[in-house]
Amino acid sequence: MIGRLSLKARLILGVIVLAGVGLAAADIATYTSLHSFLYQRVDQSLEDNHFAVDQSFGHCRGGALDEDGHGPPPGPTFFGSQDWARLETPAGSVLCRRIGSGSPPQWPTATADGSATYSTVSALKGQSRYRVRSEPQQDGTILLTAASLKDVDATLRRLLLVMLLVTASVLLGVVALGTWVVRIGLRPLDDIGKTAGAIAAGDLSRRVERAEPNTEVGRLGLALNTMLSQIQAAFDATAASEARLRRFVADASHELRTPLAAVRAYAELFGRGANTRPDDLERSMTGIERESQRMSVLVDDLLLLARLDEGRPLEHQAVDLGELVGEAVETAATLDPGRPIALAVEDAPVQGDRDRLRQVVDNLLANVRAHTPSGAPATVRVLRSGGQAVIEVEDTGPGMEPEQVARMFERFYRADPARARARGGTGLGLSIVAAVAEAHGGSATAVSEPGAGTTVRVTLPLAATAENASDTASLIHTTS
Numbered sequence: 001m002i003g004r005l006s007l008k009a010r011l012i013l014g015v016i017v018l019a020g021v022g023l024a025a026a027d028i029a030t031y032t033s034l035h036s037f038l039y040q041r042v043d044q045s046l047e048d049n050h051f052a053v054d055q056s057f058g059h060c061r062g063g064a065l066d067e068d069g070h071g072p073p074p075g076p077t078f079f080g081s082q083d084w085a086r087l088e089t090p091a092g093s094v095l096c097r098r099i100g101s102g103s104p105p106q107w108p109t110a111t112a113d114g115s116a117t118y119s120t121v122s123a124l125k126g127q128s129r130y131r132v133r134s135e136p137q138q139d140g141t142i143l144l145t146a147a148s149l150k151d152v153d154a155t156l157r158r159l160l161l162v163m164l165l166v167t168a169s170v171l172l173g174v175v176a177l178g179t180w181v182v183r184i185g186l187r188p189l190d191d192i193g194k195t196a197g198a199i200a201a202g203d204l205s206r207r208v209e210r211a212e213p214n215t216e217v218g219r220l221g222l223a224l225n226t227m228l229s230q231i232q233a234a235f236d237a238t239a240a241s242e243a244r245l246r247r248f249v250a251d252a253s254h255e256l257r258t259p260l261a262a263v264r265a266y267a268e269l270f271g272r273g274a275n276t277r278p279d280d281l282e283r284s285m286t287g288i289e290r291e292s293q294r295m296s297v298l299v300d301d302l303l304l305l306a307r308l309d310e311g312r313p314l315e316h317q318a319v320d321l322g323e324l325v326g327e328a329v330e331t332a333a334t335l336d337p338g339r340p341i342a343l344a345v346e347d348a349p350v351q352g353d354r355d356r357l358r359q360v361v362d363n364l365l366a367n368v369r370a371h372t373p374s375g376a377p378a379t380v381r382v383l384r385s386g387g388q389a390v391i392e393v394e395d396t397g398p399g400m401e402p403e404q405v406a407r408m409f410e411r412f413y414r415a416d417p418a419r420a421r422a423r424g425g426t427g428l429g430l431s432i433v434a435a436v437a438e439a440h441g442g443s444a445t446a447v448s449e450p451g452a453g454t455t456v457r458v459t460l461p462l463a464a465t466a467e468n469a470s471d472t473a474s475l476i477h478t479t480s
Helices: 007-056 150-200 217-272 278-309 321-335 354-370 404-408 429-439
Strands: 084-088 094-098 117-122 129-136 142-148 317-320 341-345 349-352 378-383 386-396 443-448 454-461 476-477
Touching: 007 142, 007 150, 007 429, 084 278, 142 317, 150 217, 150 476, 217 278, 278 429, 317 321, 317 354, 321 341, 321 354, 321 378, 321 386, 349 454, 354 378, 354 454, 404 443, 429 443, 454 476
Parallel strands: 341 378
Antiparallel strands: 084 094, 084 142, 117 129, 129 142, 317 349, 341 476, 378 386, 386 454, 443 454
């Protein structure tokens, strides 16, 4: 049943129960303490008056009661008008008594053995009560004295009534104050519940307000806000990844459709009789071979990117970047002999896949050939910076706008809005550069301004044995 209550109701109920138990314990302790004190005081009064009562009954010993059932007068008054006393034999014969006002007590059966005993008895009539002291005397008689408990009972009843009223008032105050405090304390939880409901409805931008770090609920709100930010970032990243994937699939399909259409066109040309015309046959076969090679390059690039995306392990061997970059520059100079390429190399050994790193440099140099005028100088550098090996390829081409620089490593992205294919590129060269760099624990960045050329910078972790080695002298030469 309690498990079905809300947290607020359970907290308030707990406060009420705890306060009720505490007040009840305090009331019981107070009532018991006062009850014991008052009874001890009555007993002490009976004990203090015992000798005076015994002396006043001295002339009754061995005497007889008068015709009204009263013995000789007890002498001076020694206690209250409602108090009673009697002297009797062990057989129960009354030798002398002192009669008080009101109904007499129900005298207990007295014994002549032992010391004084105390007992509480009721009156013969009514609801009055008496405290009775019974003590054997040296002559064998038994003296019984009784004090009225009327004032004691009235005091205890008044105390009980006061305690009940105070307890009820305190409990009502606890309920009111506890409800207010719990409502204030749990208000952030209500906000968290509303925020969670809004998020469940799809609003990932909602956050918990008034999340204070100095309270438990506030810290919960801060943790929830942090978690929500991470979830939103993950959702945004997933959405962006899905968008990139859709764009990638669309671009790949678009890129493959053109060579496939060309192959189909050449095949149709062959089917319409090109096999009987040597010139048309040669043109068809050459076109099919060219487009097939283009598709093969595109498929190979796509497979490489897919392997890198899956995190497949690369070769891990010592690679001399200076030697590798020198070979790539020499090949580029052979392919484009009219372009001067300056090479500056520092000793920067790394651990990685030599073929993939060579592909990085080849793609960067191919990008220079594709996007800068023939004969425009370029500079290639290999250097060390802050524990990193750096490959820089700088051209003197037309440069790019900041928006183009931000997207230049995206797959199938071309700065040309018309997606020109005049130079036969697949649009994956720089994407492969960035993916290979990241697979080696590095990164690829670019700096460009319109009319000021473009510099692409690839950073890779230095090999462990080379991190503390001294730099060697730079070797600079120019090929043309």
